[in-house]
Amino acid sequence: MPSEQIAGKQRVVVVTGGAAGIGAAIAEELGRIGAFVVTLDPVVSVDGSTRIDTPEQTTAERIIEAGGTARASNTSVTDREAVQSLFAGLVDEFGSLDAVVNVAGISRVTDFASGTEEDWAAVLNVHLDGYLNVLRAALPIMAKAGRGRILGVTSGSGWRPANVGAYGCAKRAVAALTWQIGQTTPEGVTVNALSPIAATRMVTGGAGRPPAAARQTGSTTDTGGLNLGSMPPPENLGPVGAYLASEEFGWCRGQIIFSGGSELALLAPPRLLEVTRTAHVTSLPHALETVIPIAFATAEAAQATNGGSNPRYGPIFDEPAAQSEQDAGAGLTCVIVTDDDQWGAVLGEALTLQGVTCVGAGTKPAQGFAAAAEQIAQAARDHGPIDAVVVALVGDVVGNGRGSAGYQWQQVLDEHEGIAENIRTDAGWVRAVSDYSAQADRPVRIVTVTNATSSAGRSRAQAAAQLSRAGHMASSGRVDAFAISVETAEESERRSVADLVAHLVGNADSGALSGAELVAASGWFGLRSHPSPAATISFGGPAIPDWLDGTLRRIVTASPG
Numbered sequence: 001m002p003s004e005q006i007a008g009k010q011r012v013v014v015v016t017g018g019a020a021g022i023g024a025a026i027a028e029e030l031g032r033i034g035a036f037v038v039t040l041d042p043v044v045s046v047d048g049s050t051r052i053d054t055p056e057q058t059t060a061e062r063i064i065e066a067g068g069t070a071r072a073s074n075t076s077v078t079d080r081e082a083v084q085s086l087f088a089g090l091v092d093e094f095g096s097l098d099a100v101v102n103v104a105g106i107s108r109v110t111d112f113a114s115g116t117e118e119d120w121a122a123v124l125n126v127h128l129d130g131y132l133n134v135l136r137a138a139l140p141i142m143a144k145a146g147r148g149r150i151l152g153v154t155s156g157s158g159w160r161p162a163n164v165g166a167y168g169c170a171k172r173a174v175a176a177l178t179w180q181i182g183q184t185t186p187e188g189v190t191v192n193a194l195s196p197i198a199a200t201r202m203v204t205g206g207a208g209r210p211p212a213a214a215r216q217t218g219s220t221t222d223t224g225g226l227n228l229g230s231m232p233p234p235e236n237l238g239p240v241g242a243y244l245a246s247e248e249f250g251w252c253r254g255q256i257i258f259s260g261g262s263e264l265a266l267l268a269p270p271r272l273l274e275v276t277r278t279a280h281v282t283s284l285p286h287a288l289e290t291v292i293p294i295a296f297a298t299a300e301a302a303q304a305t306n307g308g309s310n311p312r313y314g315p316i317f318d319e320p321a322a323q324s325e326q327d328a329g330a331g332l333t334c335v336i337v338t339d340d341d342q343w344g345a346v347l348g349e350a351l352t353l354q355g356v357t358c359v360g361a362g363t364k365p366a367q368g369f370a371a372a373a374e375q376i377a378q379a380a381r382d383h384g385p386i387d388a389v390v391v392a393l394v395g396d397v398v399g400n401g402r403g404s405a406g407y408q409w410q411q412v413l414d415e416h417e418g419i420a421e422n423i424r425t426d427a428g429w430v431r432a433v434s435d436y437s438a439q440a441d442r443p444v445r446i447v448t449v450t451n452a453t454s455s456a457g458r459s460r461a462q463a464a465a466q467l468s469r470a471g472h473m474a475s476s477g478r479v480d481a482f483a484i485s486v487e488t489a490e491e492s493e494r495r496s497v498a499d500l501v502a503h504l505v506g507n508a509d510s511g512a513l514s515g516a517e518l519v520a521a522s523g524w525f526g527l528r529s530h531p532s533p534a535a536t537i538s539f540g541g542p543a544i545p546d547w548l549d550g551t552l553r554r555i556v557t558a559s560p561g
Contacts, residue, residue, distance in 0.1 A: 009467045012094045013245065014087070016040040016077050016104035016134065021200040021234045021352040022153070023103035024059040026072070026241030030101075031063030033242060037070040038090065040077065041104065046202055048122055056547060077130030084137040091141055098335045099136045099149040099245045102131050107202045110165030111432045112467065112474035112481075117369040120166040120427060127170035132416055135181070135191070137408055140490060142189045151245045152178055152193040154256060159267065159531035161515065163470040169423050171217030172466035175256055175531065176459040177416065179269045184409045191409075192251040194244055195267060197260040198230040235347075236261025236542040243544050255556055258533060262541035264548070266555050268534035269463070270517050273299040274307070275526040277317060278496035280302060280353050280421045285354065286321035290314075295525045296550040297512035320322040321438070329506025330355035334388040335379045335427060339363040343449070343494065350498035351390075354506045359383045365393060367425060368388020388505040391429045392449035395422060404550075415456040423463045437478045440449070445480045446471075447501050450520075461485035463518075469515035469530070480514035488522040500525055 013030050017023035031037045039059050044051050060070035075082045078361025090097050106126045110118040131152055137154055142148025157164045160169025178193040185191055240259045243249060256267040274295045279289055298306050306312075334356050338344045348358045359379055367370045380386050425450055438443040448468065450461035464483040471481030482504045487496055496521045504510045517528040535555045539545050 004295045006352050008015045011035045011098040012090055012096055013099040013494065014038045014097065016258040018059050018103065019043050021243065022198055022204065024238045025235045025238035026061050026103065028063055029242040030239035031068030031070050032066060036064055036094065037549055039070065039072045042076045046106065047108045048126060056099045063383060077102065078125050080133040080136065087141060097138060097141050097148065098146060099135055101151045101241060101245050102134045103153050105129055105202060109166065110167065111163045111428065115165050117424070117428065118402055120320060120424050123166035123388045124170050124424060128169065128173050131174055132413065135144055136413055138190070139185070139457040143186050143541050147188040149250065151241065152191065154178070154193045154195045156195055158196060158256065158466060161469040163266045163474045168466050169427065169463040173459045173463045174425065175420065178256055178461040179254055180455050180458065181409050181412045185253065185411055190242060190250055192254065193251055193472040194381040195255045195256055195258040196237050198234040198237055199202050199229055200234050203231065209532045226402050232260045232262065235387055239542045239544050240264065248549055250554055251553060263536055263538045264552060265533035267531055269531055270528035272526045275524050277524055279523040281317045282319060283321040284496055284499040285315045285503065288499065290515065292318045292503060293509045294313055296377070297493055297509065299527055300516045303532070323381060327355040332387040332506060333357045333359065333383055333385065334390060334505055335359055335361050335376065335386055336390050337365050338392040339365055340392065340394045342491065343394065346494045346498045347390055347392060347501060350495065351505060354502045356502065356506055369428040369431050370392045376432045376436045380436065385440060386436060386444060388445040389429065389433050390447045390449065390501055390505065391426065393425065394451045399515065408490040412455045415454045416459065419456045419460055423459050426464050427467060434475055434479055437475060443478050443509065445505055447484065447504050449484045449497065450485060452487045453489045457484065457495070465517045472514050481510050482513060482516070482518065482535045484520055488520065490522055493520065493522055494518065496525060
């Protein structure tokens with residue numbers, strides 16, 4: 001059982017979203033084992049739009065009634081200054097802030113092809129910006145003290161192929177942020193995340209269905225293959241959440257643990273499955289004709305490489321392109337959306353060489369769902385039916401020092417300023433393509449090229465990849481969505497990225513990579529796996545057995561992630 005004493009002093013733990021559901025379950029377990037618990041929750045409706053009546057008994061009151069110590073606050077994680085003030089006040093009053101568990105969340109109907117921009121903004125604001133506010137307030141305090149535990153909450157909707165739009169993008173960005181910032185915190189301070197599964201009011205009622213009806217449908221479309229009827233109650237997550245926020249778990253950093261209360265699974269981050277050379281290739285478009293179907297498409301389907309035997313390619317890197325390959329995209333029209341003239345030029349050249357007719361989206365890329373939709377519609381009115389859209393928005397990128405000396409948690413947070421808006425912008429173009437495809441009743445491909453030379457860029461790229469996974473299914477097969485994470489700042493590498501984009505736009509076989517996680521770096525490009533469970537521990541729960549911590553340590557320290 002985790003101890004809630006540090007050198008004889010009671011631990012001070014904040015639980016956001018602690019009024020109900022998983023947050024309440026974790027808060028009550030922490031209170032039961034001796035922590036002073038502060039619940040942060042404005043107590044709002046599932047969609048976050050209105051305040052609701054305070055329950056007859058709050059979580060804090062239940063903790064006190066059971067013999068523990070607690071207090072409640074109606075502070076929202078979306079109020080950065082209020083969160084900072086509250087955390088600082090706890091330090092002034094009690095001398096420390098020992099742990100924060102960030103469960104706060106809302107649910108609104110957004111997916112690949114539906115949901116208003118306002119709903120997208122609201123969901124991203126709570127789940128992503130809200131968590132960043134918590135990190136910005138807690139990490140300086142913990143870094144100064146030399147100890148502290150932060151447990152974020154992501155979701156299977158952020159790593160399974162679930163069609164949940166803004167929620168999935170936000171939770172994937174939280175996962176990406178966890179994997180990155182968890183490796184940069186000072187000694188004694190850890191950041192990890194829980195990916196829970198439970199039949200909470202947000203899960204069962206978030207899509208506008210009564211909880212009982214949602215459980216009875218057995219639908220798995222919006223849950224990434226999980227059946228609502230089999231989900232455990234949120235109370236089962238209390239012991240797991242308390243353990244992951246405990247001092248006992250302080251050996252672990254930058255990891256995501258999936259649990260429903262009776263099992264734990266270590267979630268492995270995306271890893272490279274296939275890598276192919278792009279430097280000093282006679283004709284990269286020609287090489288791609290072999291590499292994509294033989295290696296990349298196969299690896300994406302199996303989530304494993306088919307290499308490790310006889311060489312697969314032959315002399316393709318030294319062979320020139322055939323004329324038929326140069327005309328692969330003949331008759332197609334592609335809209336290029338970019339805020340970088342150099343990207344526009346190199347993309348246009350590569351696409352044109354494949355026979356694709358390139359047009360611009362306007363003098364300046366639109367901001368907002370409606371404006372993006374209008375630019376696509378205008379391009380179609382001016383140039384005829386659209387077959388593909390390439391979005392390469394650079395924006396303002398802060399930092400490019402991944403892995404360099406001095407790359408610390410503060411830099412990661414600084415780089416993530418404004419990421420929710422960037423994700424929403426990318427989603428707006430995806431929505432515009434989806435709407436156009438439905439209205440025109442024609443297949444359309446969209447390729448999102450993300451500048452991932454910063455920590456936030458990598459989080460943004462992973463959000464784009466997560467959204468793209470739902471494209472084919474959500475559009476009745478009309479839309480193929482591709483995402484490329486560009487992790488090099490070398491301008492000379494832009495042409496190889498553009499050649500890959502041209503292949504995705506113009507070649508029929510590239511449809512197999514719709515939703516794949518593609519990456520480009522210096523001298524190569526590759527295919528990454530989707531996040532997935534690496535190993536699972538079953539213990540029947542919800543009580544945590546004494547041997548679990550040691551066993552999980554074995555799994556984490558031996559994992560490739």
